[in-house]
Amino acid sequence: xxxxxxxxxxxxxxxxxxxxxxxxxxxxxxxxxxxxxxxxxxxxxxxxxxxxxxxxxxxxxxxxxxxxxxxxxxxxxxxxxxxxxxxxxxxxxxxxxxxxxxxxxxxxxxxxxxxxxxxxxxxxxxxxxxxxxxxxxxxxxxxxxxxxxxxxxxxxxxxxxxxxxxxxxxxxxxxxxxxxxxxxxxxxxxxxxxxxxxxxxxxxxxxxxxxxxxxxxxxxxxxxxxxxxxxxxxxxxxxxxxxxxxxxxxxxxxxxxxxxxxxxxxxxxxxxxxxxxxxxxxxxxxxxxxxxxxxxxxxxxxxxxxxxxxxxxxxxxxxxxxxxxxxxxxxxxxxxxxxxxxxxxxxxxxxxxxxxxxxxxxxxxxxxxxxxxxxxxxxxxxxxxxxxxxxxxxxxxxxxxxxxxxxxxxxxxxxxxxxxxxxxxxxxxxxxxxxxxxxxxxxxxxxxxxxxxx
Amino acid sequence: xxxxxxxxxxxxxxxxxxxxxxxxxxxxxxxxxxxxxxxxxxxxxxxxxxxxxxxxxxxxxxxxxxxxxxxxxxxx
Numbered sequence: 001x002x003x004x005x006x007x008x009x010x011x012x013x014x015x016x017x018x019x020x021x022x023x024x025x026x027x028x029x030x031x032x033x034x035x036x037x038x039x040x041x042x043x044x045x046x047x048x049x050x051x052x053x054x055x056x057x058x059x060x061x062x063x064x065x066x067x068x069x070x071x072x073x074x075x076x077x078x079x080x081x082x083x084x085x086x087x088x089x090x091x092x093x094x095x096x097x098x099x100x101x102x103x104x105x106x107x108x109x110x111x112x113x114x115x116x117x118x119x120x121x122x123x124x125x126x127x128x129x130x131x132x133x134x135x136x137x138x139x140x141x142x143x144x145x146x147x148x149x150x151x152x153x154x155x156x157x158x159x160x161x162x163x164x165x166x167x168x169x170x171x172x173x174x175x176x177x178x179x180x181x182x183x184x185x186x187x188x189x190x191x192x193x194x195x196x197x198x199x200x201x202x203x204x205x206x207x208x209x210x211x212x213x214x215x216x217x218x219x220x221x222x223x224x225x226x227x228x229x230x231x232x233x234x235x236x237x238x239x240x241x242x243x244x245x246x247x248x249x250x251x252x253x254x255x256x257x258x259x260x261x262x263x264x265x266x267x268x269x270x271x272x273x274x275x276x277x278x279x280x281x282x283x284x285x286x287x288x289x290x291x292x293x294x295x296x297x298x299x300x301x302x303x304x305x306x307x308x309x310x311x312x313x314x315x316x317x318x319x320x321x322x323x324x325x326x327x328x329x330x331x332x333x334x335x336x337x338x339x340x341x342x343x344x345x346x347x348x349x350x351x352x353x354x355x356x357x358x359x360x361x362x363x364x365x366x367x368x369x370x371x372x373x374x375x376x377x378x379x380x381x382x383x384x385x386x387x388x389x390x391x392x393x394x395x396x397x398x399x400x401x402x403x404x405x406x407x408x409x410x411x412x413x414x415x416x417x418x419x420x421x422x423x424x425x426x427x428x429x430x431x432x433x434x435x436x437x438x439x440x441x442x443x444x445x446x447x448x449x450x451x452x453x454x
Numbered sequence: 455x456x457x458x459x460x461x462x463x464x465x466x467x468x469x470x471x472x473x474x475x476x477x478x479x480x481x482x483x484x485x486x487x488x489x490x491x492x493x494x495x496x497x498x499x500x501x502x503x504x505x506x507x508x509x510x511x512x513x514x515x516x517x518x519x520x521x522x523x524x525x526x527x528x529x530x
Contacts, residue, residue, distance in 0.1 A: 010494040010521055013466060182466035183495075194465060272500075290497035292468050356508075378470070413470035414501045438505055440474050 013183025024099030054133025110159025111142030137181035229298030
């Protein structure tokens with residue numbers, strides 16, 4: 001009986017897969033923390049014959065090479081991929097055998113120029129599933145613009161035909177197993193269903209129901225910004241990354257953290273935003289331990305930096321280390337468990353005033369700047385009358401646009417991004433107030449906000 | 455649960471989308487009815503209860519499944 005195990009990584013919005021026949025296994029697109037894959041393999045008593053990548057990933061550091069080396073499996077990628085290590089080069093139409101399973105490589109460029117999908121069949125040639133990586137996703141496709149603007153138009157057109165090719169060559173009943181589309185910015189839009197088949201995609205996938213021109217117009221119109229750390233993932237994956245190392249960095253005390261902070265170190269404070277706002281070290285950046293952590297930090301903190309993590313307890317610090325390792329932020333200098341009141345009375349202790357939108361009432365416009373840090377698609381649906389708009393991920397390059405000498409009142413849709421932005425603005429020397437309130441797309445609460453297009 | 459009028463599966467969506475979809479879904483039920491929301495975004499643990507409170511809806515149940523979170527919100 002051939003089965004597929006799905007391993008979810010919600011913090012990146014990706015899936016990895018183990019296809020197996022009860023004894024042999026093929027692993028597709030494993031994340032860097034391969035201990036999660038190994039746990040499944042051990043539990044099921046599986047022997048890995050192949051580790052396959054659908055493409056050289058742009059949104060995470062792969063664990064594929066490390067897993068293949070550890071399990072003595074074949075590491076397969078497109079033969080045309082330029083990589084700094086030995087691998088098994090695959091060509092369109094190649095068929096791999098693993099126990100009762102057959103895996104057929106299908107060239108499906110679009111998300112990347114050398115993207116492969118893998119069709120899983122039994123020994124009789126019945127298609128059971130297809131691992132589509134960043135090509136055919138659930139009701140959408142992988143974005144074509146991550147390689148570079150010069151390639152986007154060409155890759156988008158290829159993507160359309162690749163998705164059509166999958167639908168033409170894979171049986172209707174086959175399950176679709178994409179890597180992206182579950183929150184990853186590699187997806188053009190996000191999946192709205194937990195599973196799908198080729199037959200279902202025939203009526204749901206834009207590449208299969210729209211004309212090429214309609215498909216392209218819609219695809220280009222929907223492309224949103226993606227995190228800056230993406231640009232480092234291709235090189236990291238081509239160089240041959242090692243596995244995730246869960247060994248914690250050195251435990252720092254407060255004096256050590258402060259000394260490094262004064263030298264400009266990046267301290268990432270993972271505590272709840274209310275605890276952070278009440279008491280934190282000037283210069284520390286807040287990022288709550290939520291699924292968005294890699295995306296948010298990978299956008300705000302330079303990739304080369306040696307981070308210091310601060311959190312409520314070791315569990316939070318361990319989890320953050322794992323999440324950051326998946327995107328190659330391995331360079332941790334140290335970490336610190338911050339008990340309640342840990343920074344009380346310290347010369348670097350700061351707090352941020354937290355209000356709701358009504359906190360703005362009675363504050364003279366000349367005494368404050370209102371800063372909307374949501375994405376553009378959210379901002380254009382309605383925003384505070386006086387707001388200046390800088391998406392939070394642009395702040396590292398654009399904070400000079402914010403006038404100095406006035407308090408900056410910061411909001412987003414839910415308060416999460418606004419807190420990150422507020423901590424960043426404090427680090428940059430601004431006096432801030434955090435509006436920890438909701439401003440969802442289209443919200444126009446009271447006269448303080450103005451409507452769409454304003 | 456038989457008293458759930460509508461279920462929203464927001465799995466895989468990142469901030470702010472679970473809250474955005476929750477608001478859209480609650481517009482489609484009647485006052486007193488219950489919306490169930492499933493999310494895989496850890497931030498929802500904080501955002502969805504806070505949103506319910508700020509909008510006059512009532513969070514009647516919250517379940518933390520580790521990497522999957524379920525909320526029941528009674529429309530106010």
